[in-house]
Amino acid sequence: MKKYTGCREIVCPGVTRFETQFLQLQAIVQQKQGLRNMFNFEEFRRSKFGRDKNGLAFEARQIVIGNDFWSKANDILKVFEPLVKVLRPVDGDEKPTMGFIYEAIDRAKQSIQKSSRYYSQYQEIIDKRWRFMHSDLHSAGMSL
Missing domain, CATH: 1.20.58 (Methane Monooxygenase Hydroxylase; Chain G, domain 1)
Known part of the structure; x- marks a missing residue:
């Protein structure tokens, strides 16, 4: 994943639990294009996770490449x-x-x-x- 996010972390600890959750969501939104690229890259699609249409990776891909999650985030x-x-x-x-x-x-x-x-x-x-x-x-x- 770091390959597609420019080696940036998505997990960002804050002073409070509340702030940590905010910072993590903010980091995910900032890495939107990199995360989308990761799931659309041929390397992922050929992997066992990319081929499994019933797994969590497929569900995560649907969320990341869709627009609903990003709008709500x-x-x-x-x-x-x-x-x-x-x-x-x-x-x-x-x-x-x-x-x-x-x-x-x-x-x-x-x-x-x-x-x-x-x-x-x-x-x-x-x-x-x-x-x-x-x-x-x-x-x-x-x-x-």
């Missing part, structure tokens, strides 16, 4: 990138983030609204999670 990245930007400072120890989190969440929601056609569905999920995590202590922290 791009939609997911448009939603999660602003959320990753919110979570990075929260996970860090550099400065207190409670006072900044409210504004960061609002900016993330605005960014998602501009870039995603599924904003209303994601907004509901984000708001539900925000209500679950919100407390009077958080409000007091924001005031400080």
Whole structure:
């Protein structure tokens, strides 16, 4: 696979599990053409995996050469990138983030609204999670 992705890694560890998943999907999308080339190359098609029409490699090939996966992956990245930007400072120890989190969440929601056609569905999920995590202590922290 590295032959077709320019020796670039697709597995990209992040600080958090959430960020790791985002970075991995981002790396896969960045390697779209290389991955498509890998499955269309004669070497793969002649291999036992390329000839087996019932195996996982055939299923993976169908996903990679199709457009549906790539469209959905791009939609997911448009939603999660602003959320990753919110979570990075929260996970860090550099400065207190409670006072900044409210504004960061609002900016993330605005960014998602501009870039995603599924904003209303994601907004509901984000708001539900925000209500679950919100407390009077958080409000007091924001005031400080």
